[in-house]
Amino acid sequence: MTANSGSDGDDRVVYELQSECTVEEVDEDARYLATVNGVVEYGVFVDLSEHVSGLVHESTLSTDYAVGDRLVVTLDQIRENGDLSFSPADVDPEEATVETVEHRYEVTRSEDLVENDEVHLEGEVVQIKQTGGPTVFQLSDEAGVVPCTAFEEAGVRAYPGIEVGDVVRVSGAVELREGARQVEVGSLERLEGEAASDVRERLEAAIEECAEPHEIEPLIEWPAMEPMFEGLEEVARLIRRTVIEGRPIRMRHHADGDGMCASVPVELAIERFIDQTHEDSENSQHLLKRLPSKAPFYEMEDATRDLNYALGDRARHGQKLPLLLMLDNGSTEEDVPAYETLAHYDIPIATVDHHHPDPEAVEPLLDAHVNPYLHGEDYRITTGMLCVELARMIDPTVTEELRHVPAVAGIADRSKADAMDDYLELARQEGYDENDLREISEALDYAAHWLKYSAGRRVIADVLNVAGDEERHPARGEFLAERARRDIDEQLEAAMPHVERDRLENGAHLCRIDVENHAHRFTFPAPGNTTGAIHDRVVEETGDPVITIGYGPDFAVLRSDGVRLDIPTMVSELVEEIDGGGVSGGGHLVVGSIKFVKGMRKEVLDALVEKMGDAEIDEELSSTAVVPEQ
Template sequence: MTTDDAGDSAGTTVYDLAPGCTIADVEEGNRYLATVNGVVDYGVFVDLSDHVSGLVHESNLSGTFAVGDELVVELEQVRENGDVAFDAVTLDEYEVESVDHEYDVADAGSLEERVGETVTLEGEVVQVKQTGGPTIFHVRDETGTVPCAAFEEAGVRAHPEIDVDDLVRVGGDVERREDAIQVEVDELDELDGDAAADVRDRLDAAMAERAEPHDVDPLVDWPAFEKLHPNLREVAQLLRETVLESRPIRVRHHADGDGMCASVPVQYALEQFIAETHEDPEAPRHLLKRLPSKAPFYEMEDATRDLNFALEDRARHGQKLPLLLMLDNGSTAEDVPAYENLAHYDIPIAVVDHHHPDPDAVEDLLDAHVNPYLHDEDYRITTGMMCVELARMIYPDIEDELNHVPAVAGLSDRSKADAMDDYLELAAEEGYDEDTLRDISEALDYEAHWLRYDDGRHLINDVLNVDCDDEDRHRELVDFLADRAREDVADQLDAAMSHVKHEELDNGAHLYRVDVENHAHRFTYPAPGKTTGEIHDRKVEETGDPVITIGYGPDFAVLRSDGVRLDIPTMVSELDEGIVGGGVSGGGHLVVGSIKFVQGRREEVLDSLVEKMAAADIDEELSSTLQRD
């Protein structure tokens, strides 16, 4: 029969359940607002919330009802099988009191221990990926990021109202799918108001704490290097923040020994941090890519390719646009057009480089910039040296695998830094003598040549012995590659040395020129830059005097100098201004670099270049060192 309390309804409380309320939020004997969701011969089914439903038997009803009608019910009984029975209640007056569900919010980082349980998560959607089956929402909270699978029907976008950057509450069962933790979504709601503000505050506070770089002492005591540590910490924090917000990272690096000594440790550190903070075991592969660059600057071709892939990944996989990390590259005016292209999409850019910078040109386009020249130091601090420290700030547990890398970087770039002896000693403590380190450097250079635009991830790691699981293979591989490199260099010099032309400049320096296009093997190792460097080293050793070497082709020249105070970036600017129609561009370090020009003006460019070299000052201190050596 119908319960009629019209006579004593004053002061009666009727509870209005929030959509997330469950059976735990109701009590027998209490009265609730309900909505009819079904009509049958024996009564009506009603909903109190998304999770509390039951039957009002026809014997307890008066009148007729349709789907969507509202009524007041009293909870009569929750049966042992979970069924819920209600009585209809007629009240003239009552007070409505809202009831919110008290959520026991779980931590995304602790779900490994809660497989098989039903949990509630609160966090930010950082990726939405549509598969052939469910829609995968990657949700980040203060402790990690977890994939949450919601199913509408095969290949159909579930919860289309939810997008990247939304703050949400997720309820569902924790399951293991192919060794990965995943939440099977029962409910997914966007948060707003105070609930959203509370979650945002928690996420921001956790981000600030978790993104803080590790405090690590430098591997060697080097006052010149200490100036760079605040900037490196800034980059480390930016990269850790990027990982925590599940933004992809694209690492672009110069495809030479120092570039790989810079990029491989950073890649390794970031992959470990991604794996630590993301439940998806594929996250390191999806969120990080290392891409070598042949040119000593960020070419528009590379930038366009990177941007196209990023936009496709956003469209196909719901990823955020990436952060670009430039290593051993990226500090010069030649990088500006590519950076400006990325700026249309607000892609953040960080640079760690030791080439002579043009801060006025690039600074406004960068989110972080580390370069020794910005602190009155120079290229002797190699990018590999800096990036080993950067990797340790990101993930210090890999330190023991990196102690030899700064020495390899220094030898690769012929660094004459005061700290080279300390780095060599540190490597020796790990079992690497100087000859072995030089072999590793040579092997890296050799493999980079043949890999061209491929990162050669596993091969390069084995050569450098970082994240390598076979020490014997590392040694055998290095021996083989270094021997092959030396043989190919010898063959190249046999062909080229007889064509090297010599003259003595007005300042007393020896100038050696060679046409590497016509008097050296093409499309093989070593390339023109390496060939020029090998000829240069041989002439420095032969003479013991200041030496400049130019290896040139139809529209390019590679420059090397020892004992002469050149400023190649300035010389390039002056040549571009002084030779109308020459199309001169390029740069690099002060005494090591390359230039390009219009083929028809080659002789004029080279002649003007030699005039400037002849007017350069001799570095007396370095000249004395060369003679002693």
């Protein structure tokens, strides 16, 4: 309240200024509680707040005062030089009714900070990092996130009572550090009660508005994809909100061509949005991690590693726990154990995928889920196609760099969707012919194999020609694609003589290969790609429906052309039918992988072949994805 806001009729009312109050909040006709801070021959100096001090002349005093004594005063005069003079009021401070005068702040938005200005910011503390010098509070307001540095002494935590999630008011001076704005803290105060509620309401309204995804026109007209746009908008909204709130993002994606066509565009869009909303570029580098996963589901190994890093970052850097963004994996029952592990820590999860889903199992654990199967579509809509549109919703400035990527994704996962013609035409308009796109796809798979658990940021950017070095891109892609074809040819030369061929009851060719013993190990191509290459060779030779099984001691990878398989259903049936088989797995309808216990391999594979023999022949159906590596 202000001095004029209340009880002028009460002779005992005295106003106490908050520490941040200035002389602008002092009225001449009001009485104020003051503290003596100095005694001189001609009077006493008093403080009304940190910024309001002045002299009570000895001619107006009827009693003696010592430093620390309290008295009630009124404002007499503001001199030309800014000095203040006060007179004592005939009120005993012990008997007065004290009402607080709150400082009237003019709050500055983080986007309006100007170097050397004295400002007041209000917002939520989203990170607290203790350096060897100052304590850095990352403050999120309506416009973005700005670092506020407070110094107690070297390496000592300033304002130890302030925690992540607190709503605070920061007063200080704006400085530039390596071209980025920051606030040198003069004072930092946690807001409580109504003041905190008002700020939270203001922040929430602004965040909701800023988090809204951009309205975009799809790159091509494709009615089959339209039902997924609402879900993609939900994911984009969640991502943008996560960035605004200063929460980190851990992005997991399948380590294959489609997975990288999905993740790299989204990574680029998120990075640009982070740059727009975060002043501290050094800190923002830790807000997004892109991490490949070898399996087409979220393995416990990866989940445990992600959780350990998240908890470590919270302890070391004061970060919130992250959003987990799953791309080209994350839709199946195999993901559930890992998801349940994160659920204990309330880590939000969003998934964009095109593997055959188990919605009843995963959706209770997901904050958002986009999958073509949920809308009556299938794997021909690849995750890369979906994620290019998602990236554009996050930041549409990435559009020009991504027009060729959906075609690469389609080739990488061998999509036979009618829309592929439109995507290929879009890529041709950008200077890519189909051979260029195929080389990019082959190079991505080759690079992914050798990168293993590394994101390979620069290499992948160059190969995919997204935010990379355009001068190096053609040579890099051609070289890796050539190496991939050479290694595949060498693998086929060794493996093809060992392929066992048979005919199923439905007339389809059955090819089986023990990739553990009859193919080169620990090199490219891995068992999954080896099986795919053998399968493609047989399809090319015969032109007939073909099923290929590449198996090892405890796994099998499956490919099919021209046979209407339903691999997820077959796996579910094997789980029920083979006691002690330890069967798990999944994938698409006609491409996938299964695991089992080593001692039950014969029983599992025999039962699998029997089910394949009962499958319906469909000459128009062909495989559309590279099988997951084992």
